[in-house]
Amino acid sequence: MNVSKKTINNRKDILLLLLYSPGKGDSFNEPISGRTRLMKMLFIFQHEVWPVFKKNIEINSDDIYQFIPWLFGPFSREVYDDITFFMLRDFIESSPSQEILIEEALSEQEWEEDASGINFMLGTEKCGEYQEEEFKLTKKGEDYTSELYKTLSKSQCKLLKEFKNRTSTTPLRAILQYVYKKYPEHKKKSTIKEKVLHEF
Secondary structure (H helix, E strand, O other): OOOOOOOOHHHHHHHHHHHHHOOOOOOOOOOOEEHHHHHHHHHHHHHHHHHHOOOOOOOOOOOOOOOOEEHHHEEEEEEHHHHHHHHHOOEEEEEEEEOOOHHHHHHHHHHHHHHEEEEEEEEHHHHHHHEEEEEEEEEHHHHHHHHHHOOOHHHHHHHHHHHHHHHOOOOOHHHHHHHHHHOHHHOOOOHHHHHHHHHH
């Protein structure tokens, strides 16, 4: 009986591979700190790395993250949906992170309140109590994604590692500045663009 080989065929696989890939070190499954960072990493990957990375990968062009300009730059509800999808299935886990930024706190509040149908409001007390999360794969997630990773070419593995190293170690404010300057159409609704651009 032939066992079908795992192949990359949807956006969720890219999210898993980004979490699984080594970054600044050689260890697999290095955590990524913060939903805002992960959101911007996927945005940059899709715009700048994917055109090269996708060689020999068949993926539905409609099954990519759809980003819109929002309060902290490019935003895709699908990213949050996929994180939740994998957390509920014990593929991704989160733990407290040392990186705490006001834009992270507000982004988390926006997610929670949008999900419950409440209009977004800037609640300073809630922001002050906010604890950021970092994300990594569980053992179950690692086992699954390692098989996907084995299907990649050496150049694809290298691209993933270099990208994760660059974007997971760069200060979040610097990433936001980069995105705002290179993709100005995605900063038009940002509530922090003046502060982010002013500080660099």
